[in-house]
Amino acid sequence: MDAFVSVSHARQTALQTAGQPIPKPQTVRALLDTGASVTCLDSTILTNLNIPPTGTTLMNTPTTGSTPATVNVYDVSILIPGATPPPLFLHTIAVAESQLFQSQGFHALIGRDILGACVFHYNGPLNLLTVSY
């Protein structure tokens, strides 16, 4: 699914106050991933938004082995359009930085920190996943 990522609301206000340009929102191909405990964004998206990290977190993936990696965390806003308005809009959410999403066809993993507020209905015979929020 497509989603839109931009700087967080607080950062946008700070940029406006400082008279600095606000980076253009980025359209990302996102994968809903119940196997991800946190939402992740590809580094290229974060570079395009020109945002500095405001935190770090520990992350374990199939590539890290048993020792978690320390990764940067960024505050962003995420808008996920729905079939009917209003869209799901998170004005300030922490996301972890990762790589290699694009080769798999997506730039973002929408993790359980967001999906925890949604209801899923998977209709296998119709190959249809409905997400409500």
Added chain:
Amino acid sequence: MALEKELETYKQKLPELLAEEGKFVLIQDSEVVGIYTSYEDAIKEGYSKFGPNKPFLVKRIQSMDQVHFISRFVEPCHTFQSR
């Protein structure tokens, strides 16, 4: 490395911060600026006080840092600290 000083301050101050475990601390350089009940509030205060260009750290206060799990084959972007 980004936020190196702030992470060091967090480590030093953690024993006293644990009285507020679960909340979010805002740190700039070696100063604990405040403790907030939500991530959004801490981020908002950080940008309000320091603007868009000065680094600050927002971190949930925890005796042991939470480890996030990603089951998909992705590569974490290691910070300098964890390389």
